Amino acid sequence: xxxxxxxxxxxxxxxxxxxxxxxxxxxxxxxxxxxxxxxxxxxxxxxxxxxxxxxxxxxxxxxxxxxxxxxxxxxxxxxxxxxxxxxxxxxxxxxxxxxxxxxxxxxxxxxxxxx
Amino acid sequence: xxxxxxxxxxxxxxxxxxxxxxxxxxxxxxxxxxxxxxxxxxxxxxxxxxxxxxxxxxxxxxxxxxxxxxxxxxxxxxxxxxxxxxxxxxxxxxxxxxxxxxxxxxxxxxx
Numbered sequence: 001x002x003x004x005x006x007x008x009x010x011x012x013x014x015x016x017x018x019x020x021x022x023x024x025x026x027x028x029x030x031x032x033x034x035x036x037x038x039x040x041x042x043x044x045x046x047x048x049x050x051x052x053x054x055x056x057x058x059x060x061x062x063x064x065x066x067x068x069x070x071x072x073x074x075x076x077x078x079x080x081x082x083x084x085x086x087x088x089x090x091x092x093x094x095x096x097x098x099x100x101x102x103x104x105x106x107x108x109x110x111x112x113x114x115x
Numbered sequence: 116x117x118x119x120x121x122x123x124x125x126x127x128x129x130x131x132x133x134x135x136x137x138x139x140x141x142x143x144x145x146x147x148x149x150x151x152x153x154x155x156x157x158x159x160x161x162x163x164x165x166x167x168x169x170x171x172x173x174x175x176x177x178x179x180x181x182x183x184x185x186x187x188x189x190x191x192x193x194x195x196x197x198x199x200x201x202x203x204x205x206x207x208x209x210x211x212x213x214x215x216x217x218x219x220x221x222x223x224x225x226x
Contacts, residue, residue: 004158033214042218043159043204091158101166103149104206104214106158 002026006092006107013082013114021077021110025094033104034067034077035091043091049075082114118142118215119207125221128195136220138188138205146208150179150190153202153219162190162203192222200224 005024013019025032034046045059049069060066064082069075079086089111093104119140128134140148147166151159163174165181165188172179176199178191192199202219209215 043216045214045216093158101147101164103161103164104151104159106160108156108158 004092004094004105004107006090006110008110009108010111011113013112015084015114016081018078018080019082019112021079021090021092021112023075023077023092023094023107025073025075025092026105028072029094029096029105030072031095031097032069032075033093033095034075035093036061036088037091037109038088046077046090079112082112084114087112087114117218119205119217121203121205121217121220123220124218125223127223127225130195130197130224130226132195134192134195134222136190136192136203136222138190138207138217140186140188140205140207140215140217142186142207142209142213142215144210145183145186146210146212148181148188149206149208150177150188151204151206153204155201159202159204190220195222195224197224197226 007022030051032049035043037043047067048056064080067077089109091109093106095104096102122137149164150162153159163172163179167183176193181188200223202221204219205217207215
């Protein structure tokens, strides 16, 4: 069956431009997470969606970052006025029941390079 | 301070040898602990989950242990293969459903 799909797989953008990253979770998964992974670093939590509840945005590093999710399907992460420090791999994960006892299923990420 | 600390940060081992990765956590109240494997350029994949009552669990050549009293877990890789080269990430779930990630153990298996 299909796993978590992210697009694009790679994105190169100029400093100051806006970018939009897309995540298609596994069908039926109510929970969706976005993480950022800088080169050689661990995963940094950004935002968490669980069903129709208000998203947990506590990990978003600045107001340049925002994310939306349509129901229990596609999510988009938007970074406005990109900075070089935004260069990283952005990973999306989905799970049943918010990962309480079920694993997170990750996509392969979008590698963002800001020049 | 990170709630999940992993050691060693990186290690190189010869193919066929064993190795053990450590994860210490301070997350409380504890729900479960999961080890993920992340191959280069890919997303992490779950290897095993440990709940409070479990001490050891195996998944092929991977064996995870948990000591909930000392808040320590280990992942043992037996008879390593080149395909074991990856980052191994310890993720601890609290009962409020928050997830705490370690920074990973980077393993390189050489022939």
